[in-house]
Amino acid sequence: MLAFRFSGNLARDMTYTIAWALFAFVLLLGGIWKRVKPARYAALVLLGVALIKLFFHDLDSLGQLYRIAALAVVAVIAILASFVYQRFLPSDEKPAPLVR
Numbered sequence: 001m002l003a004f005r006f007s008g009n010l011a012r013d014m015t016y017t018i019a020w021a022l023f024a025f026v027l028l029l030g031g032i033w034k035r036v037k038p039a040r041y042a043a044l045v046l047l048g049v050a051l052i053k054l055f056f057h058d059l060d061s062l063g064q065l066y067r068i069a070a071l072a073v074v075a076v077i078a079i080l081a082s083f084v085y086q087r088f089l090p091s092d093e094k095p096a097p098l099v100r
Contacts, residue, residue, distance in 0.1 A: 020050040021077040032088050
């Protein structure tokens with residue numbers, strides 16, 4: 001049985017957020033490696049959902065030190081995802097550079 005409960009247990013809530021962000025990063029890597037565009041888009045959406053959950057749910061109930069740690073972990077995952085997305089996106093799917 002799988003159940004998501006977003007109240008009462010701070011450690012479980014943060015584990016959900018970090019796990020979603022890590023899964024989104026792995027999904028992004030797989031989507032780039034296998035050249036599956038829907039997987040890449042799903043990864044970006046899931047990472048966005050994890051960020052929204054972090055800002056609107058988790059940060060409200062965290063203490064200062066945990067708040068900093070949560071933001072740092074999710075920020076590192078987001079930065080890595082953006083670097084990987086830009087660096088390893090297949091060249092046939094990259095937009096053409098703007099010429100002036």
